[in-house]
Amino acid sequence: MEGLAQVAGLLADRTRAAFCGALLDGRAWTARELAAHAGVAASTASEHLTRLVEGGLLVEHRQGRHRYVALAGPHVAELLESMVAFAGPDARPRSLRASSASEAMARGRTCYDHLAGQLGIALRSGLVGLGVVTAELAVTEPGMVWLKELGFEPSQRQLSRACLDWTERVPHLAGAAGAHLCRVFFERGWVRRIGSGRAVVLAPAGEQGWRELGIV
Amino acid sequence: MEGLAQVAGLLADRTRAAFCGALLDGRAWTARELAAHAGVAASTASEHLTRLVEGGLLVEHRQGRHRYVALAGPHVAELLESMVAFAGPDARPRSLRASSASEAMARGRTCYDHLAGQLGIALRSGLVGLGVVTAELAVTEPGMVWLKELGFEPSQRQLSRACLDWTERVPHLAGAAGAHLCRVFFERGWVRRIGSGRAVVLAPAGEQGWRELGIV
DNA sequence: GGGACGGTTCGGCGCGGGCCGAAGTGTTCC
DNA sequence: GGAACACTTCGGCCCGCGCCGAACCGTCCC
Numbered sequence: 001m002e003g004l005a006q007v008a009g010l011l012a013d014r015t016r017a018a019f020c021g022a023l024l025d026g027r028a029w030t031a032r033e034l035a036a037h038a039g040v041a042a043s044t045a046s047e048h049l050t051r052l053v054e055g056g057l058l059v060e061h062r063q064g065r066h067r068y069v070a071l072a073g074p075h076v077a078e079l080l081e082s083m084v085a086f087a088g089p090d091a092r093p094r095s096l097r098a099s100s101a102s103e104a105m106a107r108g109r110t111c112y113d114h115l116a117g118q119l120g121i122a123l124r125s126g127l128v129g130l131g132v133v134t135a136e137l138a139v140t141e142p143g144m145v146w147l148k149e150l151g152f153e154p155s156q157r158q159l160s161r162a163c164l165d166w167t168e169r170v171p172h173l174a175g176a177a178g179a180h181l182c183r184v185f186f187e188r189g190w191v192r193r194i195g196s197g198r199a200v201v202l203a204p205a206g207e208q209g210w211r212e213l214g215i216v
Numbered sequence: 217m218e219g220l221a222q223v224a225g226l227l228a229d230r231t232r233a234a235f236c237g238a239l240l241d242g243r244a245w246t247a248r249e250l251a252a253h254a255g256v257a258a259s260t261a262s263e264h265l266t267r268l269v270e271g272g273l274l275v276e277h278r279q280g281r282h283r284y285v286a287l288a289g290p291h292v293a294e295l296l297e298s299m300v301a302f303a304g305p306d307a308r309p310r311s312l313r314a315s316s317a318s319e320a321m322a323r324g325r326t327c328y329d330h331l332a333g334q335l336g337i338a339l340r341s342g343l344v345g346l347g348v349v350t351a352e353l354a355v356t357e358p359g360m361v362w363l364k365e366l367g368f369e370p371s372q373r374q375l376s377r378a379c380l381d382w383t384e385r386v387p388h389l390a391g392a393a394g395a396h397l398c399r400v401f402f403e404r405g406w407v408r409r410i411g412s413g414r415a416v417v418l419a420p421a422g423e424q425g426w427r428e429l430g431i432v
Numbered sequence: 433g434g435g436a437c438g439g440t441t442c443g444g445c446g447c448g449g450g451c452c453g454a455a456g457t458g459t460t461c462c
Numbered sequence: 463g464g465a466a467c468a469c470t471t472c473g474g475c476c477c478g479c480g481c482c483g484a485a486c487c488g489t490c491c492c
Binding site: 013015040041043044047048064065066 | 482490
């Protein structure tokens with residue numbers, strides 16, 4: 001259980017945990033952004049990032065004078081999700097600005113590579129209603145046809161997976177299928193990011209697209 | 217991500233991690249047993265256990281002068297499994313005795329409430345061959361009939377789940393179905409514990425039973 | 433070249449926590 | 463009652479680590 005203690009140790013610090021939480025949006029952040037997000041000095045952030053990269057949780061990508069870091073893959077996102085799901089959501093925001101930001105996140109956001117929040121729940125209900133996935137979020141045979149019409153190609157990666165939503169406490173669709181749909185929605189401009197962060201919103205074109213597909 | 221850091225902190229210590237690893241066999245251990253297992257003083261173990269119980273990872277059960285502790289439930293076992301799967305198996309045993317004990321564990325053991333090791337793999341292959349579960353370990357319709365004949369009753373708990381075997385690096389059957397089969401096999405005396413610990417073996421009666429069920 | 437900027441390295445500080453042994457509590461058994 | 467035993471509490475030790483600021487290194491832009 002040596003390895004268990006090591007990986008737990010990487011996440012056992014509030015600053016490193018805050019980094020990982022921010023990176024759960026699936027995007028790459030610079031060291032400074034993360035430092036500001038967690039409220040520590042740049043030097044401190046730098047050391048933490050080195051540890052997280054060496055521990056295999058993060059990958060880095062140097063570009064000019066910037067150091068971009070991102071989660072090392074879906075397996076890391078899944079690990080973090082399951083730990084957050086166990087720990088439960090944190091006590092909630094104090095400031096007004098933080099509160100409105102967290103409301104926007106509750107409405108819709110990315111969770112690593114798929115949609116979450118109320119938007120994720122709506123997508124899930126729609127797909128269940130269409131018979132694309134079962135109530136347990138397994139892709140059905142007609143569902144696979146439906147996905148392939150949207151350009152989905154099966155791969156090594158697990159087809160579908162339930163990801164526990166930590167604002168809604170309800171599972172939404174993750175895995176290869178969830179990631180593909182999220183990507184398609186972004187490509188078509190149906191979903192776009194708002195504000196600074198990971199909150200997303202369904203654009204008018206998206207509302208229409210979802211209606212045409214029968215999701216809503 | 218406050219909560220994430222807290223739960224990670226509970227597991228970030230090698231002694232506490234060793235406790236959890238031992239408890240992954242699904243049985244209740246006394247404080248002394250765990251202390252000996254991890255090689256620390258009884259007083260040290262006592263403090264660690266208090267923290268793990270307060271953190272919700274373990275439950276305790278006082279009986280006379282003994283303090284029994286066990287994992288707080290399948291959700292904890294699943295959390296630990298996913299972290300161990302990420303971290304990978306530890307470097308391997310030094311002493312001869314440790315080596316033969318770990319060989320016995322590799323042949324068969326309990327993983328919280330289901331079978332693991334080569335025995336778990338054999339069970340899984342058999343069930344796939346019988347069509348009880350798909351290759352992805354989802355229970356089929358005929359499989360549910362088969363399970364009900366063995367006394368299985370569906371519950372709230374997730375029906376089946378793939379648990380990554382950390383000696384074999386192959387998934388075996390966990391979840392409600394895996395737990396039920398394990399329990400039935402113990403009740404019928406088909407599987408029994410050997411030696412001090414969590415290693416198990418298929419008894420002669422079990423070999424015959426498995427043949428009759430078509431598992432092997 | 434010079435200045436601004438992102439990131440890193442290093443030294444030093446302080447706190448937290450893991451460990452033990454000794455002493456104490458409650459239980460079991462004779 | 464007395465002895466053995468499982469566990470807990472407490473005091474004290476020490477190491478690890480998270481943090482910062484200062485100095486430094488590269489890159490980018492004028």
